[in-house]
Amino acid sequence: MDVGKATQELRARGIRLTRQRAAVLTALGRAERGLGPEEILYAARGECPELGLTTVYRALDLLVSLGIARRIHTSEGCATVVGAKAGHGHSVVCLGCGRVAEFSSCDMVSVEKAAATETGFKISAHSLELAGICAECQANGVTAAVVLTVHGD
Amino acid sequence: MDVGKATQELRARGIRLTRQRAAVLTALGRAERGLGPEEILYAARGECPELGLTTVYRALDLLVSLGIARRIHTSEGCATVVGAKAGHGHSVVCLGCGRVAEFSSCDMVSVEKAAATETGFKISAHSLELAGICAECQANGVTAAVVLTVHGD
DNA sequence: GTGCGTGCAAATTCTTTGCAATGCA
DNA sequence: TGCATTGCAAAGAATTTGCACGCAC
Numbered sequence: 001m002d003v004g005k006a007t008q009e010l011r012a013r014g015i016r017l018t019r020q021r022a023a024v025l026t027a028l029g030r031a032e033r034g035l036g037p038e039e040i041l042y043a044a045r046g047e048c049p050e051l052g053l054t055t056v057y058r059a060l061d062l063l064v065s066l067g068i069a070r071r072i073h074t075s076e077g078c079a080t081v082v083g084a085k086a087g088h089g090h091s092v093v094c095l096g097c098g099r100v101a102e103f104s105s106c107d108m109v110s111v112e113k114a115a116a117t118e119t120g121f122k123i124s125a126h127s128l129e130l131a132g133i134c135a136e137c138q139a140n141g142v143t144a145a146v147v148l149t150v151h152g153d
Numbered sequence: 154m155d156v157g158k159a160t161q162e163l164r165a166r167g168i169r170l171t172r173q174r175a176a177v178l179t180a181l182g183r184a185e186r187g188l189g190p191e192e193i194l195y196a197a198r199g200e201c202p203e204l205g206l207t208t209v210y211r212a213l214d215l216l217v218s219l220g221i222a223r224r225i226h227t228s229e230g231c232a233t234v235v236g237a238k239a240g241h242g243h244s245v246v247c248l249g250c251g252r253v254a255e256f257s258s259c260d261m262v263s264v265e266k267a268a269a270t271e272t273g274f275k276i277s278a279h280s281l282e283l284a285g286i287c288a289e290c291q292a293n294g295v296t297a298a299v300v301l302t303v304h305g306d
Numbered sequence: 307g308t309g310c311g312t313g314c315a316a317a318t319t320c321t322t323t324g325c326a327a328t329g330c331a
Numbered sequence: 332t333g334c335a336t337t338g339c340a341a342a343g344a345a346t347t348t349g350c351a352c353g354c355a356c
Contacts, residue, residue: 168310171312205314206313208311208312
């Protein structure tokens with residue numbers, strides 16, 4: 001996530017950039033993994049010690065609704081949040097270390113067409129999340145899914 | 154979901170088929186939408202009046218872990234459960250009426266390859282959910298997303 | 307009969323809300 | 332300065348756990 005871009009986005013929408021929100025943005029920007037509310041609180045307090053958990057919840061709702069952050073869904077829960085690149089994108093979660101990366105090249109046309117044929121639905125949106133082993137864990141020989149598994153298949 | 158197949162699956166694994174579990178299975182089998190724990194409780198009490206909410210939670214955990222049911226993730230929450238067809242499959246949620254259908258033809262090879270190239274991850278699993286308008290809602294001219302939106306994009 | 311499974315109630319989380327005080331624009 | 336935003340504490344939801352009893356196998 002690009003913190004600079006994100007703050008611009010807030011300003012552009014006339015939303016106040018408070019110290020609290022800046023701290024949450026910084027925490028999300030620094031994290032390589034998805035973070036839960038408590039983790040964000042802890043991480044962001046380095047920059048803004050008086051930050052409260054309530055504010056973290058409110059800031060996350062805001063950032064997610066603006067598309068600046070994205071929720072990810074793991075078997076550990078669905079409250080985890082990562083910073084998002086601009087534009088359409090999806091997450092890949094590392095099954096070894098929990099690291100989250102993003103990718104944007106999701107050509108779902110053929111899959112959506114197949115699903116439409118099979119179900120009779122007119123498809124208009126997709127929610128996609130991949131899981132695997134990140135480059136670093138591959139290098140370290142980590143192969144097993146230890147920490148996280150994605151929901152569904 | 155095929156309730157008969159599901160009960161066989163339980164027996165095959167040596168798991169007791171109690172009246173409570175049977176009632177939950179029936180409720181899931183009858184529903185065309187995803188159901189939350191309370192809804193399942195209510196629906197299943199027709200068949201098993203003394204059923205408790207705790208048991209519903211426990212039964213759902215069991216069924217999901219066996220792949221007999223699947224959780225779906227909407228903006229309304231992530232506790233919703235549908236019965237699953239056997240084998241690998243994904244859900245399509247109707248944005249008009251909430252109905253859930255399943256499809257199995259998900260050829261993610263090219264998408265996963267693209268993601269692997271972009272992120273350096275070795276992809277091993279995917280979690281996919283589609284949203285759109287079901288055939289019936291299309292026929293009724295329902296076009297807008299009223300009730301549900303999927304998380305993410 | 308033997309345990310696994312259950313229901314209830316209580317305990318834990320997790321998340322949201324009310325409201326006075328604060329601080330960004 | 333004005334009003335959005337915050338922090339705290341308290342309310343509310345959602346989910347889990349402990350334990351004695353009941354029932355499927």
